[in-house]
Amino acid sequence: MVAKKRNLVVAQSGGPTPVINCSLRGVVETCRQMPDVFGTVFAGYHGIEGVLQEALLDLSAQSADEIALLSVTPSAGAIGSCRYKLREANTEDFERVIDVLKAHDVGYFLYNGGNDSMDTANKVAQLAQERGLDLVAVGVPKTIDNDVGDSAFQLIDHTPGYGSVARYWATMVAGANEENRGASPSDPVLVMQAMGRRIGYIPAAARLADPDREMPLLIVLAESGMGLAELADRINDMLRQRGRALVVVSEGLKLGDLGELADSFGHTQFSSSKTTVAQTVVNYLNEVGLQARGAARYNLSGTHQRHDMITASTVDQAEAYAVGRKAALMAAEGQSGYMATILRDEGPIYGVHYDSVPLEQVANSERVFPAEWITADGTDVSDAFVRYARPLIGEDWPSVPLVNGMPRFARLEQRFADRMLPGYVPQAYR
């Protein structure tokens, strides 16, 4: 019996990573190698919103060159991502997804995202079955935070995207150390705020810049529970010892004594609604807390950490590609309701293998940063963390082609599938 060839939709959800397009390339190139299984490969343009609105970008129509260039194109500009969540109560949205997939003869649905997205993919798979749509739904993991899956690293060792952001941080801190060395004593404190609201893998990666602990580097994860006054004490201790300090703070740090500060100063600048953690620390130091000549300053990389391609990890690029390829292979094998995953090989030489885990297990998991990887004083991470994370950043700069001095990113043609259905307004937008 020859299986009928069906179309595929791949979509992305949530914050992007520098290597999210590597996974997309892995999906597309693998599908092209299996023309008997896969028909047209579509992207939900801007994720599930694109599916709801029947905006399906035709990836099969794109040239091999542009698909290959996805590997050096950071962030989610190629096919778009979204923050739109399919909520359980919004049953019309779910039905609409099924209608769109049916209308375009879609037999494969690949959803790239974090834990929430795996839950969504699972629900879509279940509903499809109920509605008589023979749909293979497969998850593709992605997040810079490394918060997908479980704390024991059994569902997934690390998430594509994390290695590149880790490398951004390690590289930036290496440069920041030169800045801070050169700038002291007039600017003795440089505070840098890292992404990762719920989990500290990103700020922890700053340690990779200095595994031998030669820099005056303090790393404060949200998990440390450190307050503002205590943090200022640690910074002043470092200034006394070394004359300068590099301070990496998590954006999720709860600076518990903010209220007191606002009271004692009588203004609201320190309210957390409008100011960032880094700014709060620096304002506090500069107004009352800095026991040294000069001033503290701060950097807020913001989105740069997830769209800087030249600091991406070549290991991460390769793994993100492989996980996309694995997901397409799982789809071809009809392995619905599973996520492609990366598991670390045993032994002293870093290596990984690709496997699959049930979407439901991922959706119901929560990863935390191992408490034993935070040092007792709360201002550093341990060598065990370094052993875990060091292989993920790789050894080399990625090769990013330049044309007219600028990175040559993939430019996909804006060719969309013909619309077969009436227009639809997603429920959350009504």
Add this chain to the structure above:
Amino acid sequence: MVAKKRNLVVAQSGGPTPVINCSLRGVVETCRQMPDVFGTVFAGYHGIEGVLQEALLDLSAQSADEIALLSVTPSAGAIGSCRYKLREANTEDFERVIDVLKAHDVGYFLYNGGNDSMDTANKVAQLAQERGLDLVAVGVPKTIDNDVGDSAFQLIDHTPGYGSVARYWATMVAGANEENRGASPSDPVLVMQAMGRRIGYIPAAARLADPDREMPLLIVLAESGMGLAELADRINDMLRQRGRALVVVSEGLKLGDLGELADSFGHTQFSSSKTTVAQTVVNYLNEVGLQARGAARYNLSGTHQRHDMITASTVDQAEAYAVGRKAALMAAEGQSGYMATILRDEGPIYGVHYDSVPLEQVANSERVFPAEWITADGTDVSDAFVRYARPLIGEDWPSVPLVNGMPRFARLEQRFADRMLPGYVPQAYR
């Protein structure tokens, strides 16, 4: 007659650049090639503060490898910079500088900095002459802001350091465009704040990411004089046209209607003392001004733009080296009271030549951003700017060696000249 060989002191002042060490390398390697002229090459460790405190790092004692690695080592960590200014009234400081130079048989003083530093170098040269010290003082230009010299580009075409920061901005905006494309409609506005308090060359460089004006990019220099409400209008116009907006703002932008805003909201979060321009814009948009779904967000690169080596310009690296070399050659020729300079060749093929201009002329000059390079609507720069700036960012990524995954920066041995004089506390610190 054989001239007696004399020692040299090189010192840095003010904010660093990614290529400041290229000039240092140019000085040291040129001096090494002229052993009959130059004795020991010292660095004032942390600039003029190091000279005042007789902290003279021995650069002659460093290996050729480490000196060469200076070219890939960003910022001023190698020999340090300072914000300390020799003030006219602080005559003891000036006398101390002469005493230190005399004590170490220094015949050559190279000062790397901006306009102010050229003034300082000139004063040191004059005082040395009055005090009977035969001193050749030469200026080495440096600044990321491109604000050294004159507006007509006759004293200097551009300053070493600017091309690299321009390249940082062009590269970052290219990536940010991928982020913003992918993130809309949930995060349709990305505001990025550029350095350059007094002059807009840095934010202007964002245009190099998109000379054909395909991105929804607004560039607002401080010189535009644009207020907050008007800027919000322009951003909303862009959102209506394109659905998203990249906004590069100068840190020096005076958002004139802040006062009104604070009044109408009844709180002080928008006071300029504690918040940045980017934050003010984003807070305003998110609270009242954004005529679109989603939220505005902002990035604050901070010092990263001047210590990111991999986005440095290879053209800038080469020119910064050459200008250091030129300064050393000028010193050897006894050309005291001059600054080494870069002048652009005529004609369609980019090229420069190195020359010298009187320190006094540089010190008394002020460069402004040409008004005709700002477009009439105040949200872009012209093609004439692009023609000026494009050659400065070069064509290729610089080669930054990696060891253990991290950039291998120069590591100078901490070998200092023996102290010959009693201790000294700089006047401003008393």
